[in-house]
Amino acid sequence: MTVKVVLVDDHSVVRSGLRRLLESHKGIEIVAEAETGEAAYQVYGEIVPDVMLMDISMPGMGGLEAAKRILQRYPQAKIVIFSMHEAVSFASQALKTGVKGYVTKTGVAEDLVQAVLDVAKGRTFLSQDVAQKVALQTLIGESNPLQQLTSREFEVFRLLAEGKRVEEVADMLKISQKTVANYYTLIKQKLSVNSPVEMVRLAMKHGLIDAT
Template identity: 65%
Template sequence: MSEDVVRVLLADDHAVVRSGLCRLLEQKPGLEVVAEAESGEEAYQIFGEHLPDVTVMDLSMPGMGGLEAMRRIIARYRTARILIFSMHENVAFAMQALKGGARGYVTKTGAFDELVTAVREVAQGKTFISSSIAQKIALQSLVGDTDVINQLSPREFEVFRLLAEGKNSDEISDLLKISQKTVANYHTMIKQKLGLSTAVDMVRFAIKHGLIEG
């Protein structure tokens, strides 16, 4: 990384969000947006062309989504520093992102300065979590509330979310580039870990835990 400039890749499916972020980040000294992506697939493809210092990644994008894109980037580029910038204020999303290798998690509802601080901290190899999320994680561990969702691996979490959203095995297989047999294995494992029996149970569980909207 250059001592002077932190090179940033922005991955978000909303052009207006990307354009606003780009403008705001580049107004700050020492930050430069070198590339933009509108999907997880595109972020994965162009990461290698630019090798940014920090990738600011949304979670909810069409196609494979941010968690899977992050997993692939890190698998190929071990030193990748990915900062999740998401509307999800649910601890489960933050925990899964961090477990999957994210260096930071910032909510879109927070102050913009928090994102700037996060980009700079992550560029220096530190971890940054939005204060609101950090507080929820601390409270959860304080009361000994081990959320059952945390038993899922990041890949199982992503498959679960897609199933709860109504995607079928074909669609999930295509999105995550895994075989239908693998999807079926994940499906079985998820139901066992969460103690669920039917598709309706899965949807209810996902709504109850704020993973999808009811």
């Protein structure tokens, strides 16, 4: 049986590399590509692939938000998120959304193929580096305050912490500025942060943004 896959990444070079890698396995066929979360949502409905492989960081609606919307409309969707972020927070949010696989770009190429094949069969797949971090965090009982956030709050938090303005976040997530402001108030309460600086520090501590 051939696993039909849709690739979602905003870089055509990355998509062609992924296509070559995945199609080198005879059981995988790339049936479509998309370069934004919005396009991914539309393409999923038109094609209903076995697996959607999606980058987490894209302009506009990011991979997490797109995955959430797809899963709300098509609960049976099998989505693998692939990301340069090794932070546990990203993986945890993705899994909470209902994503079945999380692979880091720094991991081995075989991980991607394995993730697609496993998820197509209904299993969950995590890159080894992420799986170890998730297990370790659970083991030592380290509380991650970001776990309290819903996937939408997490996206708003991440974008604001990156330095985006309220109107930019509203535009990217296709929600009103008032809604973004309401989320900001909620996030500050949940995380006990009072200023943008504290928000950035927290995001850096949990690996959401680089400490550069």
